[in-house]
Amino acid sequence: MPTREFQRARSPEAKRLREAAILDAARRLGAARGIRQVTLTDIAEAVGMHKSAMLRYFETREEIFLRLTAEGWQDWAPDLAQHVRALERPDADTVAAAFAASLAGRPMFCDLLAQTPLNLERNVSTEKVREFKLTTRDGLGVIVPAVRAALPALTDEDGVDAVATATSLAGTFYQIATPGPDVAELYRSDPRLAHALVDVEPQLTRILASMLRGRLAERTG
Amino acid sequence: MPTREFQRARSPEAKRLREAAILDAARRLGAARGIRQVTLTDIAEAVGMHKSAMLRYFETREEIFLRLTAEGWQDWAPDLAQHVRALERPDADTVAAAFAASLAGRPMFCDLLAQTPLNLERNVSTEKVREFKLTTRDGLGVIVPAVRAALPALTDEDGVDAVATATSLAGTFYQIATPGPDVAELYRSDPRLAHALVDVEPQLTRILASMLRGRLAERTG
Numbered sequence: 247m248p249t250r251e252f253q254r255a256r257s258p259e260a261k262r263l264r265e266a267a268i269l270d271a272a273r274r275l276g277a278a279r280g281i282r283q284v285t286l287t288d289i290a291e292a293v294g295m296h297k298s299a300m301l302r303y304f305e306t307r308e309e310i311f312l313r314l315t316a317e318g319w320q321d322w323a324p325d326l327a328q329h330v331r332a333l334e335r336p337d338a339d340t341v342a343a344a345f346a347a348s349l350a351g352r353p354m355f356c357d358l359l360a361q362t363p364l365n366l367e368r369n370v371s372t373e374k375v376r377e378f379k380l381t382t383r384d385g386l387g388v389i390v391p392a393v394r395a396a397l398p399a400l401t402d403e404d405g406v407d408a409v410a411t412a413t414s415l416a417g418t419f420y421q422i423a424t425p426g427p428d429v430a431e432l433y434r435s436d437p438r439l440a441h442a443l444v445d446v447e448p449q450l451t452r453i454l455a456s457m458l459r460g461r462l463a464e465r466t467g
Numbered sequence: 468m469p470t471r472e473f474q475r476a477r478s479p480e481a482k483r484l485r486e487a488a489i490l491d492a493a494r495r496l497g498a499a500r501g502i503r504q505v506t507l508t509d510i511a512e513a514v515g516m517h518k519s520a521m522l523r524y525f526e527t528r529e530e531i532f533l534r535l536t537a538e539g540w541q542d543w544a545p546d547l548a549q550h551v552r553a554l555e556r557p558d559a560d561t562v563a564a565a566f567a568a569s570l571a572g573r574p575m576f577c578d579l580l581a582q583t584p585l586n587l588e589r590n591v592s593t594e595k596v597r598e599f600k601l602t603t604r605d606g607l608g609v610i611v612p613a614v615r616a617a618l619p620a621l622t623d624e625d626g627v628d629a630v631a632t633a634t635s636l637a638g639t640f641y642q643i644a645t646p647g648p649d650v651a652e653l654y655r656s657d658p659r660l661a662h663a664l665v666d667v668e669p670q671l672t673r674i675l676a677s678m679l680r681g682r683l684a685e686r687t688g
Binding site for chain 1: 503559581582584585586588589593596597600601603604607627628631632635636638639640642643646647649650652653654657659660662663665670673674676677678679680681682683684685
């Protein structure tokens with residue numbers, strides 16, 4: 247148990263290391279079980295700290311996961327932008343496919359995207375919400391220019407709408423696509439419930455491609 | 468306090484009345500505070516029953532709100548279908564506006580739509596999930612034919628995609644648009660956070676109109 251080595255963290259570097267250890271533990275548990283299943287106690291146990299000591303680094307469970315969501319944006323935005331800029335034939339379909347692939351390949355980020363407005367932003371200080379929103383703003387600042395370079399008829403608002411559509415649908419579809427095991431079995435066994443089976447990447451690609459195609463038609467008359 | 472009159476409910480009619488009283492109380496509290504703020508204890512107090520007695524009618528808090536979501540679909544689907552069928556000039560824009568108006572006019576339903584896959588479907592029996600999914604299936608069976616009558620080039624899958632897009636975005640945008648009071652003040656006071664301000668109805672109309680316009684273009688070549 248690494249409890250003792252965590253007892254004091256007086257230097258900024260030691261504090262940073264502890265924060266990183268807490269975030270690592272939360273990331274591992276969240277990826278393994280889904281965010282909703284991870285409590286502050288679970289994280290404290292995994293990192294070998296007392297819960298009360300951990301609260302000196304993060305005020306709430308939601309603050310930890312909001313930080314992971316911010317990291318998710320910092321990882322996702324440049325990767326998506328690079329893929330969009332590298333498209334050989336940029337059009338509504340290929341840009342939509344790039345969005346969908348980059349999100350479907352990040353299941354925990356999709357889980358966090360759905361949790362953010364419902365839960366994570368509701369149990370942290372406003373300063374933490376500000377920090378988080380500045381990170382999503384930076385993400386938009388990376389993605390929207392790449393989308394406009396690929397599809398020059400689009401405006402900034404169109405790019406923001408594309409990101410809002412993609413992130414909102416990815417979050418919701420991910421939740422629908424990952425029910426508990428009993429409900430998953432129910433959906434497979436009752437043919438009347440076929441509409442409940444969602445495959446995130448193709449459905450997101452299809453809807454976002456139509457949205458971008460329609461928006462391009464609006465802009466080019 | 469109506470506690471005593473609720474003590475026994477032996478006939479099916481008495482049972483139905485008690486269920487209705489519980490659902491009424493949950494509906495009132497949910498509309499006033501938001502779903503996340505309503506506990507089983509709150510509902511029991513509002514309806515004047517002991518929590519243990521209430522659990523004979525609904526196994527969990529989530530079962531109560533899943534029932535309200537099912538009622539939401541039963542209220543929303545025929546109303547939207549009627550508005551779509553009554554459109555004088557049915558096109559991507561007017562159909563999208565009908566979806567957005569009917570959802571934005573039902574804020575508690577939007578709240579419930581976002582809670583459903585994250586929370587409500589996760590803490591009820593699979594039989595309750597089956598009942599709920601059959602209700603959403605009936606809703607699709609009412610809305611999709613109305614959308615296809617308005618926009619005959621569309622397929623059933625297109626209609627289902629339109630409903631999935633509208634309900635997913637309405638749920639997420641509603642959550643983003645209704646932060647706590649401190650965060651709402653933050654968004655208004657920091658101009659760098661303008662992207663965090665969401666107005667559900669116009670944004671949903673704009674995105675769904677583009678999606679339908681693009682889908683129509685795909686179907687008509």
